[in-house]
Amino acid sequence: MARHSIVILPGDGIGVVVLEETLRVLDAAGFQADYVQGDIGWKFWCKEGNPLPLRTLDLIARHKVALFGAITSKPNDEAKAELDPSLQGKGYSYSSPIVGLRQFFDLDICVRPCKSYKGNPLNFVRRGKGNTIEEPLIDVVIFRQNTECLYSGVEWTNPPEKVYEALMTHPKFVENFGRTPVEELSVSTRIFTKKATERILTAAFEHARRKGYLSVTVCEKPNVIRETSGLMWRLAKEIQKESFPEIKLINSNIDAQMMWLTKNPEDYGVIVAGNMFGDIVSDGFAGLIGGLGFACSAQFSSDGTAVFEPTHGSAPKYAGYKIPIVNPIAMMESACLMLDYLNENNIAARIRKAIAGVIEEGKVRTYDMMKMNGRPEVLENGAASTFQMTDAIIERLE
Ligand code: NAI
Numbered sequence: 001m002a003r004h005s006i007v008i009l010p011g012d013g014i015g016v017v018v019l020e021e022t023l024r025v026l027d028a029a030g031f032q033a034d035y036v037q038g039d040i041g042w043k044f045w046c047k048e049g050n051p052l053p054l055r056t057l058d059l060i061a062r063h064k065v066a067l068f069g070a071i072t073s074k075p076n077d078e079a080k081a082e083l084d085p086s087l088q089g090k091g092y093s094y095s096s097p098i099v100g101l102r103q104f105f106d107l108d109i110c111v112r113p114c115k116s117y118k119g120n121p122l123n124f125v126r127r128g129k130g131n132t133i134e135e136p137l138i139d140v141v142i143f144r145q146n147t148e149c150l151y152s153g154v155e156w157t158n159p160p161e162k163v164y165e166a167l168m169t170h171p172k173f174v175e176n177f178g179r180t181p182v183e184e185l186s187v188s189t190r191i192f193t194k195k196a197t198e199r200i201l202t203a204a205f206e207h208a209r210r211k212g213y214l215s216v217t218v219c220e221k222p223n224v225i226r227e228t229s230g231l232m233w234r235l236a237k238e239i240q241k242e243s244f245p246e247i248k249l250i251n252s253n254i255d256a257q258m259m260w261l262t263k264n265p266e267d268y269g270v271i272v273a274g275n276m277f278g279d280i281v282s283d284g285f286a287g288l289i290g291g292l293g294f295a296c297s298a299q300f301s302s303d304g305t306a307v308f309e310p311t312h313g314s315a316p317k318y319a320g321y322k323i324p325i326v327n328p329i330a331m332m333e334s335a336c337l338m339l340d341y342l343n344e345n346n347i348a349a350r351i352r353k354a355i356a357g358v359i360e361e362g363k364v365r366t367y368d369m370m371k372m373n374g375r376p377e378v379l380e381n382g383a384a385s386t387f388q389m390t391d392a393i394i395e396r397l398e
């Protein structure tokens with residue numbers, strides 16, 4: 001087996017412990033890798049005025065694959081107040097290193113699988129016929145365009161003259177906003193490019209084919225947002241017709257999709273959406289399979305850079321616990337996505353099987369799985385610690 005080299009980015013708060021525990025599982029499963037640690041997060045902002053130092057970007061550029069815990073982010077004014085005194089007043093401005101990473105490496109494809117584990121007490125249940133209780137098993141993979149749409153940062157309050165003039169060339173703008181004083185206008189632009197839209201769609205279709213999913217659902221709103229959602233839907237039809245005729249293509253509006261989420265979530269396979277709606281629909285599905293303790297993600301660029309991370313943040317209120325209580329499974333699942341990417345399919349399958357076994361047996365559960373409020377006492381009340389959950393998973397490895 002080839003030895004891999006992986007950049008690890010622990011970050012802040014619980015990111016550190018879930019990553020450490022995940023490395024323990026990878027190691028126990030026989031994954032052969034050299035890990036190089038990259039600096040990212042709040043400490044580096046406070047100490048150096050940059051939460052994503054250049055040396056970290058260099059490391060990722062060199063090694064291509066990164067496992068990322070989570071970071072703490074704060075609004076710019078709070079961030080400035082916490083800067084080291086020697087750096088204050090020198091023009092440093094805070095921006096999120098997550099967005100920074102995405103932009104620097106053009107990590108335009110975000111993949112968020114949401115698959116329920118049998119026996120997870122957090123699984124979604126619904127009422128069936130005759131007052132029965134049904135527990136549909138969900139297996140959905142969301143492909144979220146990660147760099148465009150409303151997240152591109154092209155926005156203004158009190159837009160400059162040229163922007164205002166350009167807006168005034170659109171009859172709908174004149175009609176609806178033409179009498180609003182310019183200083184009372186806030187505008188955030190929703191930009192889609194053909195290239196990035198084709199890339200996310202193609203990635204979604206290829207995944208469906210590779211993994212045997214029967215359908216790809218485009219989750220946008222093309223009847224109303226005609227240019228951007230419309231572009232995605234048009235391209236989806238073309239790509240399906242030309243290259244993936246065996247895969248069913250479904251058009252669902254984001255609003256209706258959120259309503260159907262609890263009606264028939266088991267009917268969906270691959271879902272693809274722009275940045276904003278992809279964020280919404282992936283959080284919606286994640287809620288059905290156990291929430292933040294289970295939601296994993298992968299991000300890819302066209303040049304082969306890949307970053308794997310749980311969806312959750314640094315959960316600062318749990319960071320200082322002597323014995324950590326948070327659920328490490330979302331991070332471990334993210335590592336499994338990394339193993340898929342590295343073609344370490346056997347190791348990934350063994351880790352997933354071990355996680356599934358622990359959940360199904362139901363003896364070892366972190367506080368979130370027991371629906372407890374997170375506090376140190378959960379450990380006395382039967383919840384497993386982060387370490388105990390990891391130990392149980394390692395013990396189950398075949
Ligand atoms: P969060 O995801 O850190 O925590 C929200 C709540 O979810 C926690 O209080 C906890 O109850 C639960 N939770 C999260 N992860 C869990 C786990 N592994 N096991 C069990 N329960 C878990 O989001 P929050 O509180 O909004 O943000 C905290 C900090 O994290 C902020 O500074 C925020 O900017 C940052 N953040 C970073 C992200 C990243 O690094 N990708 C993503 C989201 C937030």
Ligand code: MG
Nearest residue numbers: 279280283311
């Ligand atoms: Mg989100």
